[in-house]
Amino acid sequence: MNIAIQGIQGSFHHIVASKYFGDKINLTECMSFSEIPQLIMSGQVDAAVMAIENTSAGAILSNYALIDNHNLNIKGEFYLPMIHNLMVLKGQTIDDIHEVWSHPIAIQHCKRFFQEHPNLKIIEERDTASVAKYIKDNNVKGIAAIASKKAAEIFDLEILEREIQNDRYNMTRFFILTKKREHQPDDYLNTKASLKFITHHELGNLAEILNVCVKHKLNLSKIQSIPIHEEPWNYAFFIDLIFDDYHKYCQALLELEPRVESLKILGEYFESKPKFQQLTA
Structure with missing residues (x-):
């Protein structure tokens, strides 16, 4: 089964896809939500995972518009806790880190952590797991990613700080999307x-x-x-x-x-x- 997600393997969308469909899936990775409708409508993927709202950040209005404008079908929903971890190339400490890269929403979820570490420069990126991959692939030191535990496992990074999100009950609701269908x-x-x-x-x-x-x-x-x-x-x-x-x-x-x-x-x-x-x- 081919499943489209926003982000890459190790992203929260990947986690939802695995939990909903099982591990025997092929991922089609997208860097923006706007890529997903065409993949569904053209039959290139069987389904897609799309975040729709978060307990802290609220609804993603643009994703409601994508679903509506492209006449997609909401096949199901899934709730996932947003557990954010600070991860780096192995062998470093928090004192070695001068920048933290991640998705803007992940950064927003971790405001308290950055208030406690004002020396860390924040850089916004398009995807949480993509930063983890970049650090691993390029042997980058001095830069940390905020991403899931799964991303740390996939890209063999060390977690310096676990669960740095502001709200322990921070959770995102995801829609499972397919083509429009007839009644069953x-x-x-x-x-x-x-x-x-x-x-x-x-x-x-x-x-x-x-x-x-x-x-x-x-x-x-x-x-x-x-x-x-x-x-x-x-x-x-x-x-x-x-x-x-x-x-x-x-x-x-x-x-x-x-x-x-x-x-x-x-x-x-x-x-x-x-x-x-x-x-x-």
């Missing part, structure tokens, strides 16, 4: 759905939509507004619904459709629950 006989087993809708510009329209969800016992676990392109100050809403009864969910869709300007199912899948105990990453 086992869809009734799904317990979660991601939808996009645009409301009418009428008083109480959003409240009316929420009331339909309550009526059919749908748990609105997330609502995210995103600006509509070329329609200033107009917004689309992206929501996640959790349910026990797929039939009631379908009934709710039938009631919602005439109450909104547009309604789109981005994906129906089995709910994954966050596990807040520390996991090896």
Whole structure:
């Protein structure tokens, strides 16, 4: 199975791909999320892993837009703790390090560490694991990477400081993406759905939509507004619904459709629950 990820082996996307699909996968490594839709639509990959929101940094709005604009299907979700480690070429100490390179979000997750080490210069890079690979391949001394434990193992680096993230419960939610698909006989087993809708510009329209969800016992676990392109100050809403009864969910869709300007199912899948105990990453 060919799986597209943002980043390279050792990245958090790689960890999610392995945990979701197993280790017997072929990775297609992308340096930006915008490369992923075309790989899916052209059939070059079977699926992709894409980060969508983080407990500290919030939602990645541009990724919602990619999923929507390219009509991708959300096949599943996965929650992964963001456990950041400071790693270097073996044989060095923290006193030998003068620069730390990593992805901007990883750096943001580790602000407290840098406040405690103000002498370290911060350099932003496109991927956490790519820095680890660069250090190993070029025998670089004096520079550290912030990346996963898996990256340290793959590229044979030494971890100087473990779990340097600010929040021990820092976690990222990832979507598993495929081509848009037809309904399947086992869809009734799904317990979660991601939808996009645009409301009418009428008083109480959003409240009316929420009331339909309550009526059919749908748990609105997330609502995210995103600006509509070329329609200033107009917004689309992206929501996640959790349910026990797929039939009631379908009934709710039938009631919602005439109450909104547009309604789109981005994906129906089995709910994954966050596990807040520390996991090896």
